[in-house]
Amino acid sequence: MKICLINNLYKPYNRGGAENIVEMIARGLVKAGHDVFVITTKPFTQKHKNTKTQSLSSTPIREHKIYYVNSLYYNLNKLPKFLRLFWHLIDVFDVGSYFQVKRILKIEKPAVVMTHNLKGAGYLIPRAIKKLKIKHIHTLHDIQLLHPSGLMIYKKEKAIDSLFSKIYAWPCCLLFGNPDVVISPSDWLMKMHEDRGFFAKSEKIILPNPVEAITADLNIAKRKSDEVFRFFYAGQIEEHKGVLFLINAFRKLKDHCELIIAGGGVKLNQAKKLARDNKNIKFIGRIGKSEVLDMMKRADALIMPSLCYENSPAVMYEALAAGLPVIASRIGGAEELVRNAAGILFEPSNEKDLIDKIKFARENREKLFNISQKGLEKIKRFGIDNYVNRLVNLL
Template identity: 25%
Template structure:
């Protein structure tokens, strides 16, 4: 097949960028021709650029023209959009529609339903805009980057394209990463017949680890929705019973650095490369995932399963289904640091059960999250979209 892949990269690299690149490589490795159009938010500099971006978020004629030209020259069988926000805009769907090329859109987050794409506000889950024709609460609360004007631009984009039927008529098939996300998008108005579930995957296979390091590991953005406050508070309760290595950076970096100086066992390693993270995971005893929001499909969990690390995670959103209690990990109550500490203590007191979980997580990876399994799913999705 000839596949045109469109992706808008954020300024802070994340899982969406990794998945988009991984799927491109997966297609090329299996003999398909791939045209790759990627734009970056790094290009948004200065006040005038921000004003222009706000307008283009709603509809970018230049992006439509650019995609139309690529379609005319490359002649793709299908267009796969990973992220159109904010620079590409939904205008790219029109370019594909007018050229008669089917579109698949991966929904990595909740942008089509929520201005900040996370269903998260003031430290907890917020669904105030879910199902609303005009998601006005987001504007009231300045949900996009704490900026009311910017949020208004995002809300205008969502409202306009819902009204003109862009989401319904211009996309042949949507991919959600979990069934939880699929149900949210159906509740938000997308037709269920157009939404299929395909998880993320990991390639190459890093291989099974040993877990001999005897430490707990957190990998992710250091921000409120990731549950860092809960994590630090739990380690205060544990009082040095097990070391905790924290990998990542973000708005709470300073707060975590201060905690690393005061809380027994806490160590901040900062941002590391993928290979460095995988090396740490192979030696970790457990992975801690204390998120407070509806995660998409964290690559960190796929990586943990690949190397055989059980996950102690919040029982919230997709995490409720991704973690299988007593088989691939343990759930705790979201935001409850004492419950998290208790679950860590249970893991430390049950080494035999933890060893069995290590084997089970690897089995889970081999069954669901390899490149081979994902490629077959992707081809079935493309076939369905082109019918």
């Protein structure tokens, strides 16, 4: 079956979890024998021919084609805030993108189009799919359709229902209409959209994101022999990710343990200044996926201190698949992923609660090991082959 995947970002312009998930799905569909092509965006300044990429780096099976459409999305953060408003208006009604995507779909004639994040690709794309009478499956990754920032901050939840947000969300809801199927990795994210009138007539499916490989190393004896207890954070160094909050909490610990921080971002310099008097807080910069997995095998727990509502963070899936226990804010879809004793939850922005959970992890290796086993058993159900089978059953 010929299948089209559309996402605003794709390699070589990957930034975060959503585009990595889309790439994983593309590889999984190709491996299952489907004819896959991808439509994504690129900066105006970059030139790309329509390219083909190997479906699996380790097991070359076939190739899938990638179409690149020009987008101003890559310049968004460079614009003054007042100009970003006009950018979002142009993005929602991007007629140029509409006709480019429609032309590609006419040429390729896919049986189904699976859309993901469309910010920067244009919110008229669902209209093009409907116009061509192609089956449409849309996967939610965040609240980009509800608020232009895609963020909802803890204790500032009312912003999502402000007049500004409602004015923004109304055309998004109208343009997206009712895809044949809407997939959300979490109940929380689906409910956020349902409560605001999105996808009233669509079939709705809760399907956690896939994991490509189980990389667990559950050698508790090896971890016990290491005198240093390591906590690990991997992600953006931004205030809404809770990194500054985490550093402040960690500085108050007197236990012999380390905090390893991987990633980059606007708040990196501020984070380093905050941690400069604590030799147990170490920054290792941006690292690739393989380095992240290696670090997870050396760590004793992953900490996700987010102060914003996240859907289903990819790094949490990777940690669970690596047999690494997760300590996370009880917020958004992250809570669903580690509930039922598959992880440790703390109240968002509650420093004392976080410190208590860190101490519990430090002092209870056996219990932490049992938590990692429960997380691993849970994540095994989310393998890419199972995910692709669920997708195919929807076609």
